[in-house]
Amino acid sequence: xxxxxxxxxxxxxxxxxxxxxxxxxVCVVFAVRAWRAGKAIGMDTAVLRRVVTASASFSVLPAxxxxxxxxxxxxxxxxxxxxxxxxxxxxxxxxxxxxxxAAEQVGIHLSGSExxxxxxxxxxxLMSLCILWGMLLNLxxxxxxxxxxxxxxxGGAGGSFxxxxxxxxxxxxxxxxxxxxxxxxxxxxxxxxxSGSPVPLLTALCAAAMMAxxxxxxxxxxxxxxxxxxxxxxxxxxxxxxxxxxxxx
Amino acid sequence: MEERKEIIAKYERGTHLLGRVxxxxxxxxxxxxxxxxxxxxGAMPDLNAVGRGFxxxxxxxxxxxxxxxxxxxxxxxxxxxxxxxxxxxxxxxKIPCAVNARDLAGVKAGTKENEIVSTLSIxxxxxxxxxxxxxxxxxxxxxxxxxQSPVLQPAFDNxxxxxxxxxxxxxxxxxxxxxxxxLLMMSVLFILLPALQSQTSILILPSGALAIALAWLKYRxxxxx
Numbered sequence: 001x002x003x004x005x006x007x008x009x010x011x012x013x014x015x016x017x018x019x020x021x022x023x024x025x026v027c028v029v030f031a032v033r034a035w036r037a038g039k040a041i042g043m044d045t046a047v048l049r050r051v052v053t054a055s056a057s058f059s060v061l062p063a064x065x066x067x068x069x070x071x072x073x074x075x076x077x078x079x080x081x082x083x084x085x086x087x088x089x090x091x092x093x094x095x096x097x098x099x100x101x102a103a104e105q106v107g108i109h110l111s112g113s114e115x116x117x118x119x120x121x122x123x124x125x126l127m128s129l130c131i132l133w134g135m136l137l138n139l140x141x142x143x144x145x146x147x148x149x150x151x152x153x154x155g156g157a158g159g160s161f162x163x164x165x166x167x168x169x170x171x172x173x174x175x176x177x178x179x180x181x182x183x184x185x186x187x188x189x190x191x192x193x194x195s196g197s198p199v200p201l202l203t204a205l206c207a208a209a210m211m212a213x214x215x216x217x218x219x220x221x222x223x224x225x226x227x228x229x230x231x232x233x234x235x236x237x238x239x240x241x242x243x244x245x246x247x248x249x
Numbered sequence: 250m251e252e253r254k255e256i257i258a259k260y261e262r263g264t265h266l267l268g269r270v271x272x273x274x275x276x277x278x279x280x281x282x283x284x285x286x287x288x289x290x291g292a293m294p295d296l297n298a299v300g301r302g303f304x305x306x307x308x309x310x311x312x313x314x315x316x317x318x319x320x321x322x323x324x325x326x327x328x329x330x331x332x333x334x335x336x337x338x339x340x341x342x343k344i345p346c347a348v349n350a351r352d353l354a355g356v357k358a359g360t361k362e363n364e365i366v367s368t369l370s371i372x373x374x375x376x377x378x379x380x381x382x383x384x385x386x387x388x389x390x391x392x393x394x395x396x397q398s399p400v401l402q403p404a405f406d407n408x409x410x411x412x413x414x415x416x417x418x419x420x421x422x423x424x425x426x427x428x429x430x431x432l433l434m435m436s437v438l439f440i441l442l443p444a445l446q447s448q449t450s451i452l453i454l455p456s457g458a459l460a461i462a463l464a465w466l467k468y469r470x471x472x473x474x
Contacts, residue, residue, distance in 0.1 A: 003290070011289055019278045023335060024379050026271045030332050031372035033267075037260040038365040041253050051350045051366050055373040058349060062342045063381035065408035068396055070382060071389070081286075083386050087379050089279060089337040094310065101306030105298045121287030121294040122302075128279045129299065130307035133314035134334040139272040141318070143265045146327040150359065161468050166324050166358035168427060168464035170348055171420050172457030173340070175431035177413040179456075180449045183439020191443060203407040204414030211418040231349050231415055238411030239404035246403035 004112035007078025007120060016084035023088045054228040061235050069095060076103075076110045081124060089131055102126040178204060202245050207238025257361050261327065264368075268331030275335050309451075316454050324348070326364030329371050336375040340450060341409050345416055346374040352419070427463050431456045 006012070038048050066086050073082035073095060085095050102123040103110040110123075149162075181201040188196020214230040217223050226233075287293045317339060322330040325347055333343040350370035356362040385392060395401070421428045435456050439446055 006290060012286065015282060015285060015289075019275075019282065020379060020383070022278065023275065024376060026275075026335065027332065027372040027375045027379070029267065030328060030368055031376070033260070033263065034328060034365045034368040034372065037256065038362070038369070040256045040260075041361060041365075043362060043365065047354045048366075048369065050353050051369050052373050054353050055346050055350050055370040056377050058346050059342060059374040059377040060381060062338070062408055062412065063378040064385075064396070065341075065405050066338060066378060067382055067385035068405045070385065071393060071396060074389075079386055079389065083382055084282070086338070087336075087382050088275065089335060091337050091339065091341070098306050098310070102298075102302045105302035105305065106295060117287070117290035117292035118295055121283050121290065121292055122298050124283035124286060125280070125294040126299050126302045126307070128283060129303060130310045131314065131337070132276055132279065133311050134318050134339075135272050135276055137315065137318040138322075138331055138334045139269055139276070142268060142322065142327055142330060145318075145322055146330075149323050161465065162323070162359035163357040164464045164468055165461050167420070167424065168460035169320060169324065169457040170344075170416075171424055171428050172431050172460035173344070173453045174413050174417045174420060175428060175460070176435050176449055176453045176456040177409070178417055179432060179435025179437075180439050180446050180452075181410055182436045183443060183446055187440045187443040188446070191441065199403060200407055200410035203410040204417065207411040207414030208418035211415040212422075215419070215422075227353060231345075231412075231419075234415035234418075235408065235411040238414055239407055242403040242407040242411070243400060247400070 003115045003117055003120060004076075004078060006117075007115070008074075008080065012078060012080040016080035019084055020087045050228055054231070057229050057232045058235075061232060061239070072096060073099060076112050076115060077120065077123070078112075081120075085127060089135060090127075091131070094131060095127065098127050098130050099123055199242050199245055203238045203242040206241035207234045210234040210237040260361075264328040264331070268327065272331060272335060313450055316451065320453070320457065324358060325367045325371065328364060329367030332368060332371045332375065336371070336378070338378065340453075341412065342378070343371050343374060345412055346370050348416070427460055427467070430463060431460045434459060 001009075035048055039045065069086050070079065070082040073085075077099065082095065100110050103119070105126070106119040106122050108114040108116070108119050178201075181204055184196045185198040185201050186192060186194055186196065211230060211234040214226050214233060218226040218230065283294055318330075318334070321333065321339060321344060324344065325333055329347055333339055333347075336343065347367040347370045350366050351358070351363055354362070354366045356366050385396075396405070417428075435452065438452070445452060
């Protein structure tokens with residue numbers, strides 16, 4: 001039996017599936033605790049329900065994108081390990097990059113035909129080690145950090161800056177990505193050559209246009225139920241535009 | 250009021266205890282799995298190669314993890330961040346999902362309501378991801394031709410631009426003055442220094458810092474007026 005066949009054997013599904021199942025249980029426990037705490041402090045059930053609906057509908061499309069990451073890595077690492085990595089702690093943009101880097105260190109290309117048992121174990125360990133820092137920091141510092149953040153500030157009367165700071169941080173995050181799409185188009189293949197891919201920028205613009213339309217419909221036409229699905233629908237429209245733009249180019 | 254305080258304090262204590270225990274268990278399982286699989290395959294990881302590999306590719310991600318912890322924990326609150334760092338896919342899924350849920354619920358960052366909404370939203374998002382991936386793995390054979398079809402490839406390559414485009418409209422329309430400068434600074438930077446395009450996740454920090462500085466100036470001006 002080749003190593004790549006062993007990597008998709010039932011034992012691998014058992015090991016990786018066990019960890020995924022553990023994390024799924026953890027998610028259920030956190031969700032139930034949050035729901036109960038919300039109810040106990042007087043939050044409206046309808047609001048909590050909207051949070052669940054919107055979060056579920058929003059998550060389907062990115063999850064399908066993540067599934068593609070599993071498929072992309074399965075050729076070299078089998079199916080169960082990428083499935084575990086992208087269900088727990090992993091990140092789509094991280095896994096392939098680290099797997100490639102790790103393969104180089106063991107002297108192979110990231111492919112099923114070159115994979116050996118020791119190469120796999122080494123790559124798998126490196127993939128786990130490189131990304132666990134966020135979880136480690138949370139384990140040791142989350143309590144202190146969040147306590148410090150929630151400490152009342154001197155002269156804090158008259159409204160908190162915290163909420164505005166978080167909105168600003170998110171605007172900074174979004175701006176970094178939109179700026180990178182613009183840069184990718186204008187200078188992606190050399191400064192000011194305008195020969196890089198315009199698809200990410202056009203996709204973002206189309207999704208923004210659809211979001212504008214849905215926001216208008218929700219606010220002016222009183223279709224408030226649309227708000228729960230506006231992000232998912234805008235993304236779907238943006239992704240459809242990416243296909244059309246690519247076909248047209 | 251006292252009762253609310255008591256409920257919140259109890260919830261917080263439980264969250265930290267649970268968060269720490271499950272983070273530790275997940276860590277042990279994730280680091281232990283390669284050794285377990287290695288013993289089953291009959292070959293242990295090459296620790297020298299792991300060390301070299303960590304220096305080559307791991308350090309960048311270590312810096313990125315510290316930045317993520319510092320930036321996202323205040324957005325998500327304690328429960329949300331324990332869960333988000335266990336389940337991963339923060340930038341492309343958990344953060345936008347929690348921010349969107351916060352907006353829909355009309356709660357403010359730093360409040361207990363926000364903490365609850367973030368935790369609920371990230372838990373649901375993670376469960377949906379786990380279910381979609383499990384179904385995808387189960388149906389991999391029949392789904393593969395569809396998901397890997399060259400026609401649909403641009404759609405799946407552009408999930409993140411579609412997400413940030415939609416979020417950009419939502420946030421820029423209410424904060425246009427605040428958004429102009431970070432957007433301009435980042436655009437100029439990526440145009441003049443194209444090599445930085447692969448470091449976008451780290452450049453979130455200066456972009457966010459500029460936006461926060463501008464928000465602070467606006468906040469101070471508002472308080473003085």
